[in-house]
Amino acid sequence: xxxxxxxxxxxxxxxxxxxxxxxxxxxxxxxxxxxxxxxxxxxxxxxxxxxxxxxxxxxxxxxxxxxxxxxxxxxxxxxxxxxxxxxxxxxxxxxxxxxxxxxxxxxxxxxxxxxxxxxxxxxxxxxxxxxxxxxxxxxxxxxxxxxxxxxxxxxxxxxx
Numbered sequence: 001x002x003x004x005x006x007x008x009x010x011x012x013x014x015x016x017x018x019x020x021x022x023x024x025x026x027x028x029x030x031x032x033x034x035x036x037x038x039x040x041x042x043x044x045x046x047x048x049x050x051x052x053x054x055x056x057x058x059x060x061x062x063x064x065x066x067x068x069x070x071x072x073x074x075x076x077x078x079x080x081x082x083x084x085x086x087x088x089x090x091x092x093x094x095x096x097x098x099x100x101x102x103x104x105x106x107x108x109x110x111x112x113x114x115x116x117x118x119x120x121x122x123x124x125x126x127x128x129x130x131x132x133x134x135x136x137x138x139x140x141x142x143x144x145x146x147x148x149x150x151x152x153x154x155x156x157x158x159x160x
Contacts, residue, residue, distance in 0.1 A: 012069060012095065014102045017058035019050035024068045025060070025085075033088050034122060042145065048073075048083070056082065057106055061095050070095045072103050079107065080116040081154065100130045100154070108156045117152040124150045131155065 017025065025048040029035075035043045052058070057074040070086035081103065086095045107115050118138050119127050128134075132152040140147050 011064040012061055012093075012098065014059050014061050014098065017053045017060045017071060019053055021058075021060060021068065021071075022048050022050045022053055025053075025058075025071055028068060028071065028085050028087055029083070031088070032085055034085075034120060038147070039120070057110075058083075059099070059102055059106070061086075061090075061099055069093075070099055072099045074103055074106055074115065076110050076112070078116065079110075079112045079114065080118070096126060097130060104154070104156045113156055115154045115156065117154050119150045119152060121147060121149060124152070127152050127154065 026046065029046050029048060030043050032043065048058075052073070057076065058071060059074075060071040061069045063069060068087065069090040071083070072081060072085075073083040074080075075082045084096070084099060084103075086099070103115065117127055117132055124134075127150075132154040134150055134152050136151045138149045138151050140149075
């Protein structure tokens with residue numbers, strides 16, 4: 001029957017983040033290769049605190065040893081994906097797609113039909129790949145953000 005395709009997400013589960021995850025999530029953000037070069041200043045000194053985790057719907061993808069592979073933060077009002085990161089060494093395993101699927105479920109449970117995404121420019125292709133549609137551009141807002149960012153909408157029913 002040919003070779004079997006190994007599930008690259010085997011043993012991965014998504015759980016609600018807890019306060020003790022804050023340092024690990026912060027490290028994941030600040031160490032991300034996606035924010036090297038001209039984007040580096042955006043995450044310098046960035047902190048995901050326990051208070052943030054308690055205030056928002058933050059979920060983490062973890063492996064069997066509870067190692068954080070990625071996470072997302074959903075703000076419910078107004079509905080927006082505030083953060084989404086996948087660890088550099090976990091990229092290409094479908095973790096981002098798994099997180100987006102979970103996000104859609106959580107948003108639907110909250111009664112949302114769509115979630116706004118203001119994407120890191122290099123991540124726009126990923127969001128298109130999971131069904132998000134571009135709705136515009138968010139202009140740079142120096143000194144915090146020095147570049148324009150794509151604005152997208154991610155419907156909770158992906159229609160696929």
